[in-house]
Amino acid sequence: MKDKKVLVLGEICEDFFRYGKCERLNPEAPTPVFTPTNEICTLGMAGNTSKNLTHLGVNTTLNIFKSPILRKERFVDEISNYILLRVDRFDDLVKPFDFNDLTNEYNFVDYDAIVISDYDKGLLTKDVLKKIFTTTKSSNIPTFMDTKKDIGEWANECTFIKINEKEFNNPKHQPIIQSTIFNGKLIVTLGSNGCRYKDKLFPTEKVAVRDVVGAGDTFLAGLVYGYLKNNDIEEAIKIANRLASNVVTKKGVALPNKKLL
Numbered sequence: 001m002k003d004k005k006v007l008v009l010g011e012i013c014e015d016f017f018r019y020g021k022c023e024r025l026n027p028e029a030p031t032p033v034f035t036p037t038n039e040i041c042t043l044g045m046a047g048n049t050s051k052n053l054t055h056l057g058v059n060t061t062l063n064i065f066k067s068p069i070l071r072k073e074r075f076v077d078e079i080s081n082y083i084l085l086r087v088d089r090f091d092d093l094v095k096p097f098d099f100n101d102l103t104n105e106y107n108f109v110d111y112d113a114i115v116i117s118d119y120d121k122g123l124l125t126k127d128v129l130k131k132i133f134t135t136t137k138s139s140n141i142p143t144f145m146d147t148k149k150d151i152g153e154w155a156n157e158c159t160f161i162k163i164n165e166k167e168f169n170n171p172k173h174q175p176i177i178q179s180t181i182f183n184g185k186l187i188v189t190l191g192s193n194g195c196r197y198k199d200k201l202f203p204t205e206k207v208a209v210r211d212v213v214g215a216g217d218t219f220l221a222g223l224v225y226g227y228l229k230n231n232d233i234e235e236a237i238k239i240a241n242r243l244a245s246n247v248v249t250k251k252g253v254a255l256p257n258k259k260l261l
Helices: 046-055 099-105 126-138 215-230 233-247
Strands: 005-010 012-021 035-045 059-062 069-077 083-089 113-118 143-147 160-164 186-189 195-197 200-202
Touching (some): 005 046, 035 046, 046 059, 126 143, 160 215, 186 215, 200 233
Parallel strands (some): 012 069, 113 143, 160 186
Antiparallel strands (some): 069 083, 195 200
């Protein structure tokens, strides 16, 4: 798959996992006292999507152009793996991409697919996304998007849109995504029940879930990998399901077992 080139656009963060012990209660308030033992830091958000694609053998370019590195700090009980607290930093530093600057930096026709990992922090506006999808469609470049935005006509030209069940049920975009425009575009992940595409359920293997952080990024990467390999979205969904089911059995933000490909 090294012959396939993919551009990943979206917000990037540092995922800090601060593990520790919680062996007593705070005498000043009804909260646990957290004693740090170790920490792990990895690239998250679009960075994790890019990292997964690279891990799967895809030649991947991740935007760093005018994109600040955000930070998510999670305080985790090391025994239960329960997240006690998450602290987000630097979200207010995000400035939106200018479409002309973006296309000057990245020539879309050089890529076999464009992946949008949009956490709706302000980097990619709806107007810019609409222009990306219009441009790539005219060049027959498939686009894959995972977005936290409410979906509207701005996403009409996107090839495939991956959202989770909670996002799918967002009343802000329900009338739009139920229209025929999005038939064949929407891939709705359903947690342990797999995912749904064109009213067809794609079940997944039942596994012992340890950590779901980053599983959506792995699913997206697996979907892109599978589509570029087979040019078949249903086969791509099966690969994405297998990889996502694998990473949730691991601690923290993990990479999938490539033997599952």
